[in-house]
Amino acid sequence: MASRPNGARIRDVAAAAEVSPAAVSRYLNGSLTLPRETAERIDRAVRRLDYRPNPHARRLILGRSETIGLVLPDIANPFFARLAAAIEAAADRAGLGLVLSATLNRPGRELEYIERMRRNHVDGLIFVTNHPDDGTLRRALNATPGAILIDEDVPGAIVPKVFCDNEEGGFLAGRHLLAAGHRHIAFVGGPRGLMSTHERRAGLDRALAATPDAAVIWESFGPYTLAEGARVGAALLAGQPRPSAIFAGSDELVLGLLPVLREAGVRVPDDMSIVGFDDVGPLHLLDPPVSAIRQPVDAIGERAVALLTAVPADPPPCERLSVRLVERGSVAAPPCLA
Amino acid sequence: MASRPNGARIRDVAAAAEVSPAAVSRYLNGSLTLPRETAERIDRAVRRLDYRPNPHARRLILGRSETIGLVLPDIANPFFARLAAAIEAAADRAGLGLVLSATLNRPGRELEYIERMRRNHVDGLIFVTNHPDDGTLRRALNATPGAILIDEDVPGAIVPKVFCDNEEGGFLAGRHLLAAGHRHIAFVGGPRGLMSTHERRAGLDRALAATPDAAVIWESFGPYTLAEGARVGAALLAGQPRPSAIFAGSDELVLGLLPVLREAGVRVPDDMSIVGFDDVGPLHLLDPPVSAIRQPVDAIGERAVALLTAVPADPPPCERLSVRLVERGSVAAPPCLA
DNA sequence: ATATGCTTGTAAAAGCGTTTACTAAATCTG
DNA sequence: CAGATTTAGTAAACGCTTTTACAAGCATAT
Numbered sequence: 001m002a003s004r005p006n007g008a009r010i011r012d013v014a015a016a017a018e019v020s021p022a023a024v025s026r027y028l029n030g031s032l033t034l035p036r037e038t039a040e041r042i043d044r045a046v047r048r049l050d051y052r053p054n055p056h057a058r059r060l061i062l063g064r065s066e067t068i069g070l071v072l073p074d075i076a077n078p079f080f081a082r083l084a085a086a087i088e089a090a091a092d093r094a095g096l097g098l099v100l101s102a103t104l105n106r107p108g109r110e111l112e113y114i115e116r117m118r119r120n121h122v123d124g125l126i127f128v129t130n131h132p133d134d135g136t137l138r139r140a141l142n143a144t145p146g147a148i149l150i151d152e153d154v155p156g157a158i159v160p161k162v163f164c165d166n167e168e169g170g171f172l173a174g175r176h177l178l179a180a181g182h183r184h185i186a187f188v189g190g191p192r193g194l195m196s197t198h199e200r201r202a203g204l205d206r207a208l209a210a211t212p213d214a215a216v217i218w219e220s221f222g223p224y225t226l227a228e229g230a231r232v233g234a235a236l237l238a239g240q241p242r243p244s245a246i247f248a249g250s251d252e253l254v255l256g257l258l259p260v261l262r263e264a265g266v267r268v269p270d271d272m273s274i275v276g277f278d279d280v281g282p283l284h285l286l287d288p289p290v291s292a293i294r295q296p297v298d299a300i301g302e303r304a305v306a307l308l309t310a311v312p313a314d315p316p317p318c319e320r321l322s323v324r325l326v327e328r329g330s331v332a333a334p335p336c337l338a
Numbered sequence: 339m340a341s342r343p344n345g346a347r348i349r350d351v352a353a354a355a356e357v358s359p360a361a362v363s364r365y366l367n368g369s370l371t372l373p374r375e376t377a378e379r380i381d382r383a384v385r386r387l388d389y390r391p392n393p394h395a396r397r398l399i400l401g402r403s404e405t406i407g408l409v410l411p412d413i414a415n416p417f418f419a420r421l422a423a424a425i426e427a428a429a430d431r432a433g434l435g436l437v438l439s440a441t442l443n444r445p446g447r448e449l450e451y452i453e454r455m456r457r458n459h460v461d462g463l464i465f466v467t468n469h470p471d472d473g474t475l476r477r478a479l480n481a482t483p484g485a486i487l488i489d490e491d492v493p494g495a496i497v498p499k500v501f502c503d504n505e506e507g508g509f510l511a512g513r514h515l516l517a518a519g520h521r522h523i524a525f526v527g528g529p530r531g532l533m534s535t536h537e538r539r540a541g542l543d544r545a546l547a548a549t550p551d552a553a554v555i556w557e558s559f560g561p562y563t564l565a566e567g568a569r570v571g572a573a574l575l576a577g578q579p580r581p582s583a584i585f586a587g588s589d590e591l592v593l594g595l596l597p598v599l600r601e602a603g604v605r606v607p608d609d610m611s612i613v614g615f616d617d618v619g620p621l622h623l624l625d626p627p628v629s630a631i632r633q634p635v636d637a638i639g640e641r642a643v644a645l646l647t648a649v650p651a652d653p654p655p656c657e658r659l660s661v662r663l664v665e666r667g668s669v670a671a672p673p674c675l676a
Numbered sequence: 677a678t679a680t681g682c683t684t685g686t687a688a689a690a691g692c693g694t695t696t697a698c699t700a701a702a703t704c705t706g
Numbered sequence: 707c708a709g710a711t712t713t714a715g716t717a718a719a720c721g722c723t724t725t726t727a728c729a730a731g732c733a734t735a736t
Contacts, residue, residue, distance in 0.1 A: 007457050010723060020686050025724055034684070055459050056397040057722030061691050065394070067437070075426060081419035088413060088440050099405070100438045102426050119345050121393050226620070255623050262625060282564070285593050287600065287625045348693055358716050363694055372714070395692035398721050 086301025132193035170203020229256020244334035424639025470531035508541020567594020582672035626667035
């Protein structure tokens with residue numbers, strides 16, 4: 001039916017409807033109202049030829065691509081995968097395409113994508129970092145409007161931001177542990193210098209502050225990975241005095257910790273309580289099911305896309321989405337009280 | 339430095355190097371060799387102006403986008419997320435952008451993407467289905483070259499394909515269970531009508547065929563999901579006679595099964611052995627660590643991109659990538675022999 | 677009769693890199 | 707030295723849509 005392999009062009013429609021290409025374009029885009037009869041001729045031609053504007057020509061003239069970029073450390077990581085799913089869904093609802101890029105923490109990858117955005121390859125960028133910034137990223141971000149930051153901050157970047165309420169999460173975890181009777185708590189944090197690490201710790205401290213004999217007696221900082229969880233588990237068990245509960249900064253850390261504890265004969269929650277953060281992994285399927293602070297992943301994706309398509313505000317908004325504690329079976333009274 | 343907000347254009351470079359835009363284009367694309375002196379003038383201008391071709395203009399004239407599309411059911415699913423990571427990495431190495439789309443099994447989404455490819459929005463499509471095809475997808479695929487199929491087949495689609503060796507996987511699982519002494523085995527498959535389901539079952543049968551008293555005494559078919567795993571677990575425990583081992587078609591199924599077994603007081607592997615498939619989830623962190631057939635996810639991604647960028651062959655290749663059994667702690671002798 | 681305004685459009689330019697076809701000059705060949 | 711070939715480029719067309727600026731025709735108001 002269609003004469004050309006790639007579908008009809010606007011001028012085919014124009015010819016079929018016996019109007020000019022400009023008329024078709026303007027009518028279709030609503031910048032020209034036409035009498036019923038003419039409009040119907042165009043509509044019919046569009047349907048008959050199954051016309052769709054060539055996106056490349058459109059992007060060239062419009063200078064935008066109806067596409068956003070998602071830059072994150074690693075799509076295979078369940079937390080980022082969930083985030084990506086939420087963002088993809090939100091972008092799709094907004095009629096936006098999504099191009100994906102994993103940095104795998106290779107330096108320069110993030111900057112490369114900012115550059116791509118500056119050159120209008122994409123209309124906007126959703127950025128997920130998980131390493132401290134030496135100022136490079138901040139400068140690049142501030143020099144190039146159109147990016148937004150989610151999940152983790154780049155200090156000093158003046159861009160819209162969407163984070164979960166890390167401090168509240170830390171507080172919730174701390175209060176929960178406290179209520180169960182724990183006084184000696186381990187904080188297994190993310191990397192030093194990351195907002196999430198700092199804030200979760202601050203929230204934990206706030207919770208503990210009200211109880212004089214409660215304290216963080218052990219802490220560690222490192223990547224939010226499985227391997228780090230395993231490493232930390234060993235170190236924690238080797239130390240003295242041993243805490244009775246752990247607040248870990250990610251699902252992955254918990255997943256890494258658990259087998260080490262089990263191996264060492266430390267039972268959860270009888271000998272050691274544990275609270276995770278993120279709650280996107282199958283924490284409910286572990287033995288015991290692990291309690292965790294749940295991040296509102298879908299909402300973060302939703303808001304990220306909304307902010308990207310919204311008119312820029314000054315100063316750019318920084319949204320804090322609530323977290324909540326999901327109680328399962330990994331917290332009990334400390335052994336001394338049992 | 340750059341006079342325009344979006345970077346230098348080819349004519350800026352041409353002006354700076356005192357040649358024509360055509361000369362710059364052809365020199366940069368290797369279709370014109372120039373004397374050292376002229377070439378250096380252009381190189382210098384390119385560096386000084388930090389020139390990069392406008393991708394939209396490039397795509398318009400070239401009719402291709404240096405971008406491929408990845409269409410999969412759900413990026414939040416760990417298996418697909420791993421696959422996406424592998425494909426993203428391979429695409430990146432090949433200098434290709436990746437646009438992501440999750441179908442969430444909405445009908446029509448897949449067709450929509452094939453249509454987009456036909457209109458040159460993307461240069462190629464990597465397709466991951468997980469539902470039986472009624473012929474619609476086959477027809478669309480065959481009518482539009484440039485897509486490839488991975489992980490799951492669309493019967494009759496004449497396109498390059500990359501699958502793991504499901505049959506071998508089923509065989510490996512069956513042989514392993516047999517070797518441990520099991521004779522009464524449950525097959526927890528994916529949906530009926532899916533290649534993976536069929537082939538894994540066939541491999542299992544082949545393994546059992548050599549042993550007269552060994553048989554699949556229970557089977558189920560359903561989505562490769564957690565919820566299905568839980569459902570099936572309950573059904574399986576309610577039936578009589580009870581098998582001594584389960585071969586489940588995905589990590590998710592295992593993850594759904596496990597808590598149901600535990601709840602029912604059925605110990606793994608003492609009372610029930612279990613072998614999974616995929617091995618991308620944290621199977622090694624479960625209690626007990628679960629043995630599984632490991633899919634070569636990275637290799638699948640790698641080959642998919644390679645096939646997409648290769649010159650089309652006739653007939654299109656169908657690659658089968660080897661799987662292997664990863665033995666952990668979820669298989670033991672059946673209780674009757676213990 | 678002239679001015680004003682609306683309706684119904686259209687022509688042409690803009691957006692930018694690539695390719696085709698071609699020229700002018702230099703070098704080589706016989 | 708005539709003619710062939712190579713070298714070193716260039717002008718113009720191409721891809722397709724959108725936008726700007728404008729025009730013809732008609733009705734209404736002054």
